[in-house]
Amino acid sequence: MREKGIFEKIVDREIPANIVLENDEFMAFHDIAPKAPIHVLIIPKKWVKDFNGVNADLMGKMSEFILQLVDTLEVRESGYRLVTNIGTDGGQEVPHLHFHLLAKRKLEANFG
Ligand code: 5GP
Secondary structure, three states, X not given: XXXXXXXHXXXXXXXXXXXXXXXXXXXXXXXXXXXXXXXXXXXXXXXXXXXXXXOHHHHHHHHHHHHHHHHHHOOOOOOEEEEOOOHHXXXXXXXXXXXXXXXXXXXXXXXX
């Protein structure tokens, strides 16, 4: 059986996180090592390994949740970057689907 991952422990309140927004299916919390003044991670509470595991239903609901987060953070006008890393070449460290939302600084167009 797969061991419970770090983000599932955050969902279950077994390890602390600075939560920005949540509902029954999704959670958004501040990244522990922020790369911008705002760096929030968005996850589905139910484990999905990465973007390869999504479907239209999940992405539809997750997109609505992310847009709600965008308004909560008040970055709709100033802009932001949404990124999801997949697998080894994508640089994914935590195997639980998540989007990074980065905002409040001018980000380079460098995906190195
Ligand atoms: P990945 O490289 O998988 O796309 O991103 C994983 C992200 O999770 C990294 O930006 C890392 O800083 C963040 N992270 C790892 N462990 C924790 C944790 O325990 N709490 C929080 N809030 N973020 C974490």
